[in-house]
């Protein structure tokens with residue numbers, strides 16, 4: 138299988154290509170630069186380097202979030218449109234799940250997370266079972282404090298993975314003490330080749346129906362629902 | 373095999389996502405619509421009383437490939453026949469534009485087609501060419517929620533801005549007054565409808581600005597409407613909403629019409645076209661027709677479905693750029709504020 142993997146859901150931008158299920162190449166950057174400008178040129182460059190034409194692709198895998206709303210949309214739009222145009226399947230993989238591949242030999246809980254501002258995080262708890270990550274809890278958008286309290290109750294070793302680890306390191310150590318494992322920086326960045334592996338065997342979704350995994354309503358929609366609920370209670 | 377194939381037609385696939393319509397279209401030679409698909413989000417935004425950018429962007433992602441598929445199927449063209457992909461690169465809501473731009477880039481790469489970024493207003497102007505060939509010099513009045521501009525064109529793809537709003541766009545003023553009158557969103561068409569039932573018996577100011585200026589200003593008018601309603605309420609009087617709508621609309625239309633007419637005469641244009649969402653306004657259409665009926669200058673409005681945002685207009689404007697040799701790289705970006713050159 139020839140597969141293209143795309144990740145623009147967070148600050149790292151990644152593109153990887155598998156040829157006959159083998160990794161042919163990947164491009165990854167971790168810089169504050171515009172994904173919209175750089176994604177397609179990166180795909181084009183990588184495909185040219187490995188001498189593969191778009192028609193040779195059999196599948197596309199995309200990191201569907203959570204992460205930056207705009208970043209997730211850039212990746213999803215690109216992946217869905219390419220898949221539709223080439224008439225090949227597209228698979229969306231959670232951006233949190235992709236991170237767990239950095240810790241697939243860790244026996245305890247793995248907690249990938251992204252900062253969601255105001256003390257909140259987009260987070261999941263996974264555990265590797267032989268060759269695949271299994272979610273222990275459903276991914277959620279929650280206060281970091283709540284997440285850590287939950288983990289304290291579990292009393293298990295937890296490995297944290299996040300490009301935003303610096304923002305939450307102190308609180309993690311304070312709450313979990315020796316149960317918390319925080320690896321070196323390189324492990325906190327999602328790699329596109331891991332995304333490719335994650336999506337390789339996964340069943341494709343209907344291209345038109347593939348949606349971002351925002352893990353959060355748009356603010357206007359949340360307010361509207363709240364208003365509607367209040368009005369419902371009053372009337 | 374070996375047969376010499378002559379290719380005469382230019383076929384462009386257009387994409388537009390600058391605001392709250394997800395649109396794709398196929399256009400032949402910049403003049404003939406082969407397909408024109410628009411997925412409107414208006415029902416979703418109604419509950420918020422206006423377009424919410426984040427919601428608009430979310431809907432674009434959900435709709436983009438569906439709309440593309442419909443446009444290609446309806447057109448019944450093979451990819452081989454499509455010469456290029458044209459997309460609105462700006463101006464507009466940046467998150468919304470990004471969906472169209474990235475879809476266009478993905479298509480350009482997947483199908484190995486040239487990519488062309490199009491200015492949204494050039495699109496609105498070229499909507500007219502889908503119905504009537506241009507005659508230069510040409511004067512275009514662009515009126516929409518985001519724009520109020522007079523543009524002079526001496527040739528294809530050449531735009532000279534001769535007048536623009538210094539504050540609110542005409543469509544913006546319509547939306548604000550509609551909100552004051554508690555009319556449902558979108559307010560512009562509602563005011564137009566209401567105005568037809570009222571009489572313009574309330575005096576509102578006309579912002580003519582300097583004698584030689586083709587610029588516009590609508591914020592003073594908006595304040596005048598607020599004051600009038602406020603004062604009436606304090607005196608315990610009620611103004612007829614239909615009369616407010618009619619009087620407000622008359623003030624807007626009188627200025628738009630007079631300045632367009634004066635510019636058309638001064639630049640000795642051969643054609644006047646009106647474009648943008650407010651070009652669908654009946655009051656404006658009637659007044660401009662009256663003004664130009666006794667002149668030798670032909671006046672043209674696009675059909676209603678071509679006044680509002682659509683992708684056929686982007687493909688039409690993109691056709692000219694394609695013929696002029698414009699090609700964009702895969703690093704094309706969306707630009708919220710883009711000037712028309």
Ligand SMILES: [Zn+2]
Pocket residue numbers: 492496516648649680681
């Ligand atoms: Zn428009």
